[in-house]
Amino acid sequence: MVRFAKILPHEDTNTPIVVQGITVAYDGHHALDNVSFTLAPGERVAVVGPNGAGKSTLFKVMAGLLPPTSGSVSLFGGAPERHICVAYVPQRSEVDLSFPVTVRDVVLMGRVGKLGLFRWPGRADRRLVEECLALVGMTDLAERQIGELSGGQQQRVFIAQALAQEAQVMLLDEPFTGLDVNSQEDILAILEMLRRRKVTVLVSTHDLNQAAHYFDRVLLLNHRLISFGPPAEVLTAQHLNQAYGEQLRLVETAEGVMAFSDTCCEGGQEPHEPNR
């Protein structure tokens, strides 16, 4: 039946995000197997693992897009389906980029949930949209049609949309995939800005080097949670072997473990850079 969900406000943004024993099974095959972890608000976490390890599935469960077969997610003390404060920024390939909307329109869409039915965006909403555009450096291109932008710019627009949504948890699905180095740096700068705004950010990435350098903690996933903690503790030869198996070659050097991967992100062609 048609249900109108009642959206819960959350007063206490200090309550941690708790993922407890999540299992997602499709036809007997486990996409996620008993995954549990707890996040502190404002934390920045890299989610790494081989292709098909369940990274997108984890995000979809956390965003309330997919009900888990068992287990539960609690965002600031409530189920994700009742919260508007979690944004899922999909891979660019999942969005129709030929849609006739401008950058500003796309960001304004983030306000639709908060506005509620039968109300049109007012001056405060428009001001917030301008702020969000400025935060990701897209003010000058606000009138462009979304498909006319480069991949990095599109990614920034979707983050601005999540900001307009006033999301306190952002789940970024492979935001770096297919971006050049400059655009990747732009996104990393935006992640820094999000940290200052106390937004909890989970980023799925294939780049172990980035995961090691720019994130508070790393969540290594291959259907089950292999390891979760500070990068130095997670990205060890033993853990990486457990997660990637044959897909990753590990070389012990004086400076640490070198990892070479011949798998690649969906859609990306370039081979992986060696990672420390």
Added chain:
Amino acid sequence: MSPIVEFLLGPLSYPFMVRGLLAALTVGIVCAVLGTFVVLRGMAFLGDALAHAILPGVAVGYLVGNGARGPLFAGALLTGLFTALSVGALTFRRQVREDSAIGVIFAGMFALGIALISSVRSYTVDLAHFLFGDVLGVAPGDLLLTACLGALVLLLLLAFYKELVVMAFNPILATTLRLPTRFLHYLLLSLLALTIVLSLQTVGVALTMAMLVTPPAAAYLVARRLPSMMGLSAGIGAFSALSGLYLSYYVNISSGAAIVLVCTLIFGLVFLFSPSRGVLRRRRHGPHSPKIDSTPLAP
């Protein structure tokens, strides 16, 4: 009187022609505006199938009311809503692929409709009217009904505009914004059913799809924003309806077909000459639209 004025006003001396023009205009605009969502959400096949599937309802209404318009529209509307909602229910959880579900249900319904109508002796003439429309047979009461239902569709689209746009652009976003996605899905399907019933008399079951899809598809090639796409689409729909009817008057061809042919011609011209996505321009400027290099971030 100058020949042009006479050309334009001539047909208007017949009241049935005036009613036909007004009905066609309404249908042209309503279809074109709703069709914007149909095109953007990739529901063209569903629209066409739905148009065919209301035939058994039309037939039952026709048999019950002995040809009167009221029961006929009621039957069409009920069947349209029923099938739209049942396809929505069948595919919402994706147990059945949507295109398969549509194919199965709607072809069956269409066959049932033809079977019912063929049980009456005079069915060929009537069937032709349902299939291809009979815009010149619009009675004053029909016109009022068309106008009211058309206004209802446009009002509901306006009321849920921002939610429907989010749904069309990115259903995942609609869910994380906690919009009533299922309600919006059924709302759009119901509006589609309503609009198809509206256009039954103007262009008929077989050609309704063109009114829903062709004007917005042409507008899509030109417009950069949704409101302009809708406006342009409505303009193309209205112009096609009017000029198609004049064409049918002067050249003496079927009115529904004439309207759709004008639509198709406009689409063809836009496809060739559109400044942004047109084929000819593309050929001159290379296959790729220009991408802007990344700009520095604001401090």
